[in-house]
Amino acid sequence: MQHWKDIAGRGARLVIVLFCVVVLTFSMVHLIPGDPARTIAGAQADQSAVDIVRKEFGLDRPLLEQFTSYVGGIFQGDFGMSFKTRQPVADIIVQKLAPTLSLTLAAVILIAIFGVLIGLVSGIVSARQRPGFDVAFSSITGALAAMPHYLTATFLVFLFAVTWKVFPVAGAAGFTALILPAIAVSLRPTMMVARVIRVRTLEVLEQSYVRTAWSKRTRPSRVYVRHVLPNAAPAGLALGGTLFASLIGGAVVVEIVFARPGLGTELIQSVISGDYPVVQGITLVLGTSVVIVNMLIDVLIGVFDPQAKEA
Missing domain, CATH: 1.10.3720.10 (MetI-like)
Structure with a gap:
């Protein structure tokens, strides 16, 4: 019973850490100085072109709505679209x-x-x-x-x-x-x-x-x-x-x-x-892999070393 409780506890910590990783990767676009839409459209683009780009990539929506859409897309394997190539980020990662x-x-x-x-x-x-x-x-x-x-x-x-x-x-x-x-x-x-x-x-x-x-x-x-x-x-x-x-x-x-x-x-x-969706997707994949591997190693240490598991 204690073994399953340990696994459940590690699983809960995994979910929390992964959520933090998702929040941090999502925040990249909004914490970086400058307007992402302006970066995509180009420095010489007029305001109407910038507005079109902002709407195309959903950057005109409220922040919470963008985050909800981002998380929902992740669960479906959708990491967004590249600013530069208009190619799905998931395809680039693969x-x-x-x-x-x-x-x-x-x-x-x-x-x-x-x-x-x-x-x-x-x-x-x-x-x-x-x-x-x-x-x-x-x-x-x-x-x-x-x-x-x-x-x-x-x-x-x-x-x-x-x-x-x-x-x-x-x-x-x-x-x-x-x-x-x-x-x-x-x-x-x-x-x-x-x-x-x-x-x-x-x-x-x-x-x-x-x-x-x-x-x-x-x-x-x-x-x-x-x-x-x-x-x-x-x-x-x-x-x-x-x-x-x-x-x-x-x-x-x-x-x-x-x-x-x-x-x-x-x-x-x-x-x-400045292709931030690609940066987000790759960072999320690499960060998630580190978190999951850390959890698996933690479990293995508990299996091979009972004293470490009790600690």
Whole structure:
């Protein structure tokens, strides 16, 4: 019963947060200085043309009516119409979603594999009292975790695409065009996960059940795979929400550097051109995905760590 109450509570919080996201995205058009209708019609348009545009996009209606229409449209998958192209925003998002989704999934896979692996191995080495290794690990991972996404992406482009010509400089055609962007997006989160799992690995290696396994002369590979890894790896989930938000933000920046035709590139172009419905739609989709993933991670933490759930 308590389990279902926890889920219901998280669901209620999810609804509240999503409502706040919707309100904030709706407010974008009305908080930005200037007249959206004038922006659409153009600086040289006369007042009658501006009025026609204002009526076409419903900007002449009362604010509450606009908000109600906006929310109703969201439930129907209608995010409005682009100011610039007169194309449905939902269609634009669908067209640009695949490159961003593939980049995000690739980055998540890299984080899950290398973050856990580096953290586990470094924890095992640190447990053998290697102070020099500890200093090197902390210095390297700390520096990489602090490096901005755009700087990582620029360095990778210069080294592997421009200098050595191993990978494409830009675009989203083919698997090879995905490798450098995925590394650029995942590098910081990978280092953060590795640092957390290293600490957790050191704690697990001190537990009585691990010492018992060693006393029974269990093979090291079996101890690490059966006892250490399952108890150390879930520690990365605690960072999940922060990492996913960073992942989304990193993907937006990296797509610009690599000229990937995804949501990030479209978002920046729409901000520059003042195409606010597109900015609203993409922001809403990205923000909603972060909120939902945060809730799922919260549930998973409760499943894997009952103490965290009780807290």
